[in-house]
Amino acid sequence: MTKAKVAILISGRGSNMMALLYASRLPDSPYEVVLVASNDPEAPGLPLAAAEGVPTFAHSHKGLDRVSFDAIMDAQLRAVGADYVALAGYMRILSTEFVASWEGRMLNIHPSLLPKYKGLDTHGRSIVAGDSHAGCSVHLVTAELDDGPVLGQVPVKIVPGETPDSLASRVVFAEHQLYPKVLADFVRRDTHPEWLLSKVREFALALPETEEKASHGSPGFFVSGGKFFAYFSYNHHHDGVTGLLVKTSGVEEQAMLIDRDPDLYYRPAYLGPSGWIGIRLDRGGNDWEHIADWLQKSWRLSAPKRLTKMMNIADAF
Ligand code: GRF
Numbered sequence: 124m125t126k127a128k129v130a131i132l133i134s135g136r137g138s139n140m141m142a143l144l145y146a147s148r149l150p151d152s153p154y155e156v157v158l159v160a161s162n163d164p165e166a167p168g169l170p171l172a173a174a175e176g177v178p179t180f181a182h183s184h185k186g187l188d189r190v191s192f193d194a195i196m197d198a199q200l201r202a203v204g205a206d207y208v209a210l211a212g213y214m215r216i217l218s219t220e221f222v223a224s225w226e227g228r229m230l231n232i233h234p235s236l237l238p239k240y241k242g243l244d245t246h247g248r249s250i251v252a253g254d255s256h257a258g259c260s261v262h263l264v265t266a267e268l269d270d271g272p273v274l275g276q277v278p279v280k281i282v283p284g285e286t287p288d289s290l291a292s293r294v295v296f297a298e299h300q301l302y303p304k305v306l307a308d309f310v311r312r313d314t315h316p317e318w319l320l321s322k323v324r325e326f327a328l329a330l331p332e333t334e335e336k337a338s339h340g341s342p343g344f345f346v347s348g349g350k351f352f353a354y355f356s357y358n359h360h361h362d363g364v365t366g367l368l369v370k371t372s373g374v375e376e377q378a379m380l381i382d383r384d385p386d387l388y389y390r391p392a393y394l395g396p397s398g399w400i401g402i403r404l405d406r407g408g409n410d411w412e413h414i415a416d417w418l419q420k421s422w423r424l425s426a427p428k429r430l431t432k433m434m435n436i437a438d439a440f
Contacts, residue, residue, distance in 0.1 A: 125407050127310040130158040130205035132196070132213040137168015138295060139211035139232055139302050144175060146303030153310045153407065158203045160196060162215050178203065184215060193221035200225075206408045209306055210264065222266050229264040230309065232302050234294050236276055237262060241269035246287040246294065257281055257290055259298045261305040275305040310407070316357045316365050319404045323355050323367055326415040330422045331430055344418075345425075352425035353418055356401065360392065365405035367414060369421035373398040 129147070131140045137159070144156045159172035164181040173179045180199045184192040192215075200208060210231040222229070235245035237260040249257040258278040265271035277297040281290060312318045320342060327333055332347040344353040354368040368391050371377045377398050380388040389401040402417060423431050 126152065127154040127206045127313065127408050128157040128204050129154045129207045129209055129306065129310075130160060130200045130203060131156060131172075131209045131211050132215075133159060133161050133166055133168045133211050134163050134214040135166055135168065135212045137166065137171060137211065139298055140168050140209075141171060142299035143209055143211065143303050143306060144172065144177065146307070153307055153314075154207070157205060158199065160199055162192070162196075162213070168212075189216070189218045190220055193218040197221055197224060207306070207310060209302070211302070216268065217264070219266055222264060225264070227263065230261055230274065230306060231264050231269070231271075232298055233260050233262065233269050234258075234291065234298065236260060236278060237269060237273050244287070246290040250281060250285050250287065250290065254281060257294055259294050259301055261302055274309060275301055277301045313407050313409060314365075314405050316405075319365055319409075320355050320357070322409075322411060323353070323404075323414070323418075326411070326418050327353055327422075330419060331426070331433070333422065346422055346427075346430065348425075348427045350425040352421040354394075356391065362392070364389070364401070364403065366391075366401040366403050367417070368394060368399050368401050369417045370424045371398050371400045372424070376400075 129143070131143060133140050140159055146152060147154055147156050156177050158178050158180060159169065160180040161169055162182065162184040164183055166181065169179050169181055182195050206228065208225050208229040210229065235249065236256065236258040240248050246257055256278040258276055260273050260276045262269070262273045263271035277300060279290070279294050279297050324335065324342070327344040328335065330346070333344055335342060335344055337343065338351060338354065341357070341359065342355040343351045345351045352370060356364065356366045356368055358364065366389065371380065377390065377400050380400055381390060386406070387403055389403065391399050391401040402414065423434065
């Protein structure tokens, strides 16, 4: 399996970054760390990452507006081909543009049991409130600060005489357990058949007048008029492959695609002679925009003229 490429953004000591990095070096890790970047060139975590052979990048945000600074970071993340971004003590509020472009692929760790205590001074606030437990959460990053869907949490008992520092020093142990596990599960999700089918379904059913129906045991998608334009293929006749079957213009295009990228494309056993193509979904790090484009192309080849005409008109605008 190809490993997912993760970039980590830090502003400080980077202990969570190191936890993610060392976990990535265990034999079964589904991800690798391809970059550690910081808005603070003095961040103590940077030389630690470099010492472990991880490329680093630092650029101060000072004197730059939020959008311009985030664009610099974004360019670095794209240059290393990052599939996911893990924020680990990154003390910058992100621009909406940056958040939108990494939506669903950017995680953060926060030292509280969210939704409690968003923002700073989480430990002090939980002690003053008399909570029995503090803890940490990993969540997906959305436009609102510390607000995205929670992916995992670990509670940490607040003990008598607790201070914010004593609590923080224990919560960080919990963080180091939680973050690598949640990130690994999140990345692995990208190869789970059920999750892959839900993604395919989301894109296929977003096309006009499309419905789903099982065909020879595989979920299939057809457009009104009854023509199938896509099948989700899971271990079909025990081939061990999870893939999406879509229509090409014919066997020539099919052959050209397989020739160009034989790891991604394959000739489906039963539909091959009619020019359908198989796209592997089980390698991790799927390019969903590309897959959505294929679904649309295949839909166009199958939809009645009345519908394709409408889409051509929409495209012209
Ligand atoms: C952690 O407590 C994390 O929850 C918060 O910032 C701190 C970063 O610590 N977001 P480190 O730099 O990972 O050691």
